[in-house]
Amino acid sequence: MSAQVPIIDFSRFTTGDAAARQEVAKEIVNAFRTYGFVHFINHPVTPSAISLTFRQSKLFFDLPISSKSKAPHPPGFTVHRGYSHPGLEKISNLTASTNGSTNGTATNGTDKAAVELARQVPDIKESYDIGSEHNTEQPNVWPPPNLIPGFRGFMTGFYWTLAEFAREILRALALGIGLDEEHLLKIYENGEYNQLRLLHYPEVDARILEEGRAVRIPAHCDWSAFTMLFQDDCGGLEIESPTTPGKFIAVEPIEHACLVNIGDLMARWSNDFLKSTCHRVGMPPLLQNRCAGDKRTTRSRYSIGYFVTTPPDAVIECLPSCVDESRPAKYAPVTQREYNISKASMSYN
Ligand SMILES: O=C(O)CCC(=O)C(=O)O
Numbered sequence: 001m002s003a004q005v006p007i008i009d010f011s012r013f014t015t016g017d018a019a020a021r022q023e024v025a026k027e028i029v030n031a032f033r034t035y036g037f038v039h040f041i042n043h044p045v046t047p048s049a050i051s052l053t054f055r056q057s058k059l060f061f062d063l064p065i066s067s068k069s070k071a072p073h074p075p076g077f078t079v080h081r082g083y084s085h086p087g088l089e090k091i092s093n094l095t096a097s098t099n100g101s102t103n104g105t106a107t108n109g110t111d112k113a114a115v116e117l118a119r120q121v122p123d124i125k126e127s128y129d130i131g132s133e134h135n136t137e138q139p140n141v142w143p144p145p146n147l148i149p150g151f152r153g154f155m156t157g158f159y160w161t162l163a164e165f166a167r168e169i170l171r172a173l174a175l176g177i178g179l180d181e182e183h184l185l186k187i188y189e190n191g192e193y194n195q196l197r198l199l200h201y202p203e204v205d206a207r208i209l210e211e212g213r214a215v216r217i218p219a220h221c222d223w224s225a226f227t228m229l230f231q232d233d234c235g236g237l238e239i240e241s242p243t244t245p246g247k248f249i250a251v252e253p254i255e256h257a258c259l260v261n262i263g264d265l266m267a268r269w270s271n272d273f274l275k276s277t278c279h280r281v282g283m284p285p286l287l288q289n290r291c292a293g294d295k296r297t298t299r300s301r302y303s304i305g306y307f308v309t310t311p312p313d314a315v316i317e318c319l320p321s322c323v324d325e326s327r328p329a330k331y332a333p334v335t336q337r338e339y340n341i342s343k344a345s346m347s348y349n
């Protein structure tokens with residue numbers, strides 16, 4: 001088996017006839033069953049929209065911390081919006097008794113101590129989270145408009161572009177697992193509860209990462225139904241090998257591709273038919289991205305994540321085509337809200 005994440009031309013799905021759509025949907029599902037990850041090329045998000053979003057992201061992160069902090073992530077874990085400075089959020093792979101949805105992890109009483117321990121190795125990243133403007137439970141926290149003119153309108157537009165693309169992916173997943181094409185969309189509705197995340201990993205002394213004194217993002221699974229990711233050309237993303245647990249393989253960035261991975265919510269929903277694969281961000285493999293003279297500084301890295309989930313009151317119950325006598329349901333029904341709360345409490349104090 002190749003160690004490369006499969007690359008699938010998504011236009012075969014969007015423009016194909018019924019037979020072609022069915023065939024591509026099967027390919028997509030097989031890739032998600034094996035790797036948990038797929039690179040989509042020729043997808044509906046235009047190269048210029050992706051480049052412009054990276055440019056806007058850089059404009060935001062280039063601001064002084066005093067300006068970025070004018071759009072602060074609210075204290076605690078119940079609202080996941082706004083700017084998180086380096087060290088604020090700690091991603092980990094500690095899990096609790098219930099399962100959840102965006103990216104990150106879960107809690108119960110005893111896990112809190114483990115999270116405190118994990119926090120001693122900080123994540124060297126900063127992020128800015130955005131949701132739908134209609135989501136009153138998770139209100140957006142925008143920077144003052146004069147700081148980056150047009151930022152709010154632009155990001156809101158990009159959010160909905162991705163929500164539309166997510167609908168097509170949900171159609172492909174439903175077809176590929178033997179359901180009616182619209183089955184998952186009835187639960188997803190229109191994408192109001194997704195989360196757009198701009199990420200910046202600042203330059204860092206390579207030794208700090210090599211010696212394990214800090215990480216960019218440690219190994220974790222996402223909580224989303226699935227995640228759509230655009231990465232710049234720096235590299236450093238690794239996924240757990242499908243054949244050798246504990247071994248990580250590099251995912252080379254492909255310009256303008258959308259890298260999609262199954263999250264824990266979809267794994268649960270599909271009765272573990274689809275695989276949520278552990279991944280992390282560490283040292284970039286390419287030398288030119290790691291060294292600046294004698295200092296051995298890793299280049300800074302930008303990525304854009306979009307975490308797809310259902311409305312909070314949706315009941316996530318193992319899908320009918322993934323359950324039969326030989327594969328009884330492994331998970332009790334749970335609302336997305338219950339699942340999400342169990343996950344969110346681990347990442348923010
Ligand atoms: O920055 C990346 O490439 C990955 C980010 C990620 O895994 C996450 O935010 O869950």
Ligand SMILES: [Fe+2]
Nearest residue numbers: 103221222279
């Ligand atoms: Fe992730």
